[in-house]
Amino acid sequence: MTFTLRVQTEVRSLARRLGLISVLSRVRAVLPRPASDKYEARFRSMLEQSIRAGDVVWDVGANVGLYTELFARRVGDGGIVCAFEPAPACFEALRRCVGSFAQARLFNFALGSHDGMLPFTLAPDPLAATHSFASATGSFQVRVARADSLVGGGEAAAPAVLKIDVEGFEEEVLDGASEVLRRQTVRAVFLEVHFGILEGRGRRHAPASIVEKLRAHGFSTRWIDPSHLAATR
DSSP states (O other): OHHHHHHHHHHHHHHHHTTHHHHHHHHHHHSOOOGGGSTTHHHHHHHHHHOOTTOEEEEESOTTSHHHHHHHHHHOTTOEEEEEOOOHHHHHHHHHHHTTOTTEEEESSEEOSSSEEEEEBOOSSTTOSOOBSOSSSOSEEEEEEOHHHHHHTTSSOOOSEEEEOOTTOHHHHHHTTHHHHHSTTOOEEEEEOOHHHHHHTTOTTHHHHHHHHHHHTTOEEEEEETTEEEEEO
16 A cells, blocks of 8 residues: 555655646646535545544644634533634634634644744744744744653643644654554544655655554544545544
8 A cells, every 4th residue: 555655655755846736736626526526625634524422632733723613613511622823913813713612722823743942934824834944943932742741741731632733744644653553542544645745844744654653553544535544543
């Protein structure tokens, strides 16, 4: 499976360099499609269906809280949603979006492979979903924590379901969550995998590595669409 993914990644890379992906994206944008086939629709549906009342759900890369609010409603009063968002303006929008939910726990920092500080790059739009760690010379320093440290130290409850959308930092989040992912109580991990950003970081085959890491923890993996990956037990 990962060999096939590596070959597909090489094909995607070539298409990106030739400008074919942007052309296809523009064509898809103007073609009529059913609502169920729209970008992220299947991802959102599968993610929503995986969450049960009373669950602990982590929204890693919460942005302004659209998924966080959905998760808070799904888990109900007996559940917990831990939302992680390092970008200041996005975090304030997140707070406004879900601040009234008692089950929401908001963390104004990022998850990664080490505990510490890292340079973070803000997009021109302060509320964009494209703030990232892709550049080593980011706009400012933000706190980064390992999921294992947060759970081990009691700062956050261990999740049953994780949603990860971190603009090319996906593998680092998983590396910092190895102990958490060993827990059989973790039922599902849903990721948006940013092929172009990963290639720009010199990590073209990180998508295959992400799949391998999840499978090593006992998850079955499935690509919901070309960018969204579901890992379930």
